[in-house]
Amino acid sequence: MALPQNFLDELRVRTPMASLVGRRVRLSKSGRNWKGLCPFHNEKSPSFYVYEDSFHCFGCGAHGDAFAFVMRAEGGGFMEAVERLAGEAGLDIPKPTPEAAARDRRARDLHGVLQAAEAAYARRLHLPEGAEALAYLRNRGLTDETIRKFGLGWSGAGRGALAAELREEGIQQSQLLEAGLMQEREEGRAVDLFFNRVMFPIRDRRGRSVSFGGRILGDGQPKYVNGPETALFSKRRNLYALDLAREGVFRGASLLVVEGYMDVIALHQAGFGGAVAPLGTALTEEQLNALWQVSPEPVLCFDGDAAGTRAAARAAELALPLLAPERSLRFMTLPAGEDPDTLIRRSGARGFQAALEAAQPLSEALFGLIVGGKAPTAPEARAALRNRLSAAAQTIPDKALASEFRRSLLDRFFSLTKRPGLRAVPRHPRPEPDxxxxxxxxxxxxxxxxxxxxxxxxxxxxxxxxxxxxxxxxxxxxxxxxxxxxxxxxxxxxxxxxxxxxxxxxxxxxxxxxxxxxxxxxxxxxxxxxxxxxxxxxxxxxxxxxxxxxxxxxxxxxxxxxxxxxxxxxxxxxxxxxxxxxxxxxxxxxxxxxx
Structure with a gap:
């Protein structure tokens, strides 16, 4: 039976390839990937490589995703592989109903609609009506190659232009509504969602357009608008530029999570090809899991102000119950008043690289986020802080990792909260005891x-x-x-x-x-x-x-x-x-x- 593509994509995300293959093949790290002896032919030196969502043998040519590996290793069919992996992932396989088949057909149709809209917006950017938007992008330092790579475009300044243009390609108003490109007003009239905006295509991990974000030119509000939830698009699950970041990380880039579209684009243009961004919301559990599918230790980048500190604290609180020995985070703090885009324009790639190299592991950043700027001195406050540190570590499900976090946090606590009245310098100096x-x-x-x-x-x-x-x-x-x-x-x-x-x-x-x-x-x-x-x-x-x-x-x-x-x-x-x-x-x- 035909299964919905979004179900298969979700199942792939929930099936770590290294864990799946590692049950049959002894794997060792090879850079950011894994390698081992191919299970499908006899070999003495490893030529079998495992990536975050696929495998490939350079000896016999075997390759594919999680479904292909299970089918090849166990000799079953596609549905048997799906049933096994779905059971392990805790997902129910959708039943083959006419409604499900219709949804799948509509999803395929919607990808086509969004692709057509992306092409229309990109064409309009280079027409006289898009001159102001093109000038805005170039003034932000973007090259024509970057504009093309990210599919940037211009919505047009008025309502109804997109529907009129795409009608010539056989795309109906109902499809534009379902794709989130138009919205119905109370009086039953449908209008364009995006107008007078620079357009940013939002793509899934496979590079297919699933929605758009738009930035208004001028002083209007809201400055940025994202498309609504649709059959293809979920703000909680998608990350901007994840398709490009996967390739960048594969080639050695750090996986970086920043705040906005322009931050991501500026970083990619400066050579930081692993940059992604949430879509107008705080980081979610689903997005964290998608990040860990690409890299075991993504770097979260925050502004060096109070809002950035609050965002970092929320991200740490979200991440702790999801941590495991093979997946963690690093935290990068920018200078006050800077974002990635402005830092690169002011200090260049070297300046940003220096800030990236100073990123702290979660265990170090967590202590500062919990303690704040100054350690308490009163016994009651010290005891409360110590309990908070221990409680934070206890939210980590892996007991060994929780123990290591607790040790690290309390070591820092005791070094920071020595009893008043104790002097570190002795009356008779002597070497620190080994x-x-x-x-x-x-x-x-x-x-x-x-x-x-x-x-x-x-x-x-x-x-x-x-x-x-x-x-x-x-x-x-x-x-x-x-x-x-x-x-x-x-x-x-x-x-x-x-x-x-x-x-x-x-x-x-x-x-x-x-x-x-x-x-x-x-x-x-x-x-x-x-x-x-x-x-x-x-x-x-x-x-x-x-x-x-x-x-x-x-x-x-x-x-x-x-x-x-x-x-x-x-x-x-x-x-x-x-x-x-x-x-x-x-x-x-x-x-x-x-x-």
């Missing part, structure tokens, strides 16, 4: 607690195994200790230390026991409760807050599901460790002094 050395010392203290208090191992054996200890002696002692536990008749410190001293971990265990400045609770005379508290505190420092918070979350889920003593104990201990670590975060650093 992080690796600090982690090694913490590992020695934690292992000393285990050696002097092995009776605690019943509670801490699994967390100890979980720790990513420094390589070498710490891991050697931990492994020997855990291997001893199942064989021990009793958990006695002297017996454990003697056992380690007689084995391969002898020198490593001596390294642990000779740790300088051993805390009292880590020594043989420490009380079990104090030793356990100290273990969890050092465990937290070694594990890291983000990972520990994730451990506690997983333990809570396990306890809620199982409800037994073991899962309850683990939850309690991990919560205590997290609390101990967070208490430790407000202590003065080794190089700081309190006045």
């Amino acid at each position: 992080r690796e050395a600090a982690q090694a010392k913490r590992a020695r203290i934690l292992l000393a607690i285990c050696l002097h208090h092995p009776e605690l191992l019943a509670d801490i054996e699994e967390p100890l195994l979980l720790l990513d200890l420094p390589a070498g002696a710490p891991q050697q002692v931990r492994n020997a200790l855990l291997a001893w536990v199942p064989e021990a008749s009793r958990l006695d410190s002297d017996e454990l230390i003697a056992h380690l001293a007689s084995g391969e971990a002898a020198s490593a265990s001596q390294w642990v026991l000779k740790v300088p400045d051993l805390p009292q609770e880590a020594g043989p005379g420490g009380q079990p409760k104090e030793a356990l508290d100290a273990f969890w505190q050092f465990f937290g420092f070694l594990r890291g807050e983000a990972e520990l918070a994730e451990d506690a979350r997983a333990a809570r889920e396990a306890f809620e599901a199982q409800g037994d003593v073991a899962t309850q104990t683990r939850l309690i201990r991990l919560t205590e460790a997290l609390d101990a670590l967070r208490r430790g975060e407000v202590e003065a650093e080794p190089n700081e002094t309190i006045e």
Whole structure:
């Protein structure tokens, strides 16, 4: 059966080629694309390339889109491929009704209508009536080649001219209404939607005209008008110049999202061939997904004023629940009072390239968008800000990525909100302590607690195994200790230390026991409760807050599901460790002094 073209286009958008092909082919990155050994013929060196919406083998010539890959790989027909991909994408296949077939025919007809309108507008631009519009475009610095490339045109200064011109090509008024080129007035009269405007064709990802935008000449309002929603055009789904940007990104350009038509055109003319723009609305979820189909890390470009900051904050909030390890964003901020068009005209391509290279990853930009210009000092405000940062990270569905975002945000928070009264310059300057050395010392203290208090191992054996200890002696002692536990008749410190001293971990265990400045609770005379508290505190420092918070979350889920003593104990201990670590975060650093 014939399926609507918009359904097939949507299904292609929702089917990432690299993920689809990667189930059968081991792929590796090749620039912005992927490559691997062709699954359709035997080869020893990879000649099979996967792009954002297609594949091609330079060895055997196999090529096509997602449907073609499934058909070729699984031996089924087109409808079988559609059914499988639609099921994975969560789309319902349209039923073959006469109405659906009629809509598909009308859609094909509408593309023809819009193509004819585009040609009419372009012709009119170069007639005497379009002289003012052509002068406007040239005064904006556009070349004739750019004007042609983007299909720019002139609507005419009066009503009814387009309908009269296209009537000669057999296009009826009803088709112009359905294509969004005319609108009905209350009195039942149909008039042109666009008049006295420079015309910008809006094309889909395949380069077919689906609507128009028009900019008025003079001081009238609104300055820009986009066509209405139609069977072909949705403002939420389309992006201006996406068809050209796909080619630009394929050739190495950055995918750039800017605000307006002229910004996009100026960037393309200056060599930034990956520029696109939303269509008079804030960025939408559908547009973000379309962007990620082209590039894993599009760059969002915002003006350096309050409105630009608000737009960036909205975009970040929209993007966070959609992020994944293979798709993110960068944020580019222009100097105050500049847009891409004016910046290029003032500073040239080099000036814009410098601003582009300064674009921040989302994780960095997000902190500034949430915190604003100044960090709070009051404890209540600091706690509220910290909660906001954590909550933002938690909206990311991928747990590992959420953990990394939370770590990054809180690292910046703690560096920005040190306690008043702490000085970064010590009375007796000394080199900043090396992080690796600090982690090694913490590992020695934690292992000393285990050696002097092995009776605690019943509670801490699994967390100890979980720790990513420094390589070498710490891991050697931990492994020997855990291997001893199942064989021990009793958990006695002297017996454990003697056992380690007689084995391969002898020198490593001596390294642990000779740790300088051993805390009292880590020594043989420490009380079990104090030793356990100290273990969890050092465990937290070694594990890291983000990972520990994730451990506690997983333990809570396990306890809620199982409800037994073991899962309850683990939850309690991990919560205590997290609390101990967070208490430790407000202590003065080794190089700081309190006045």
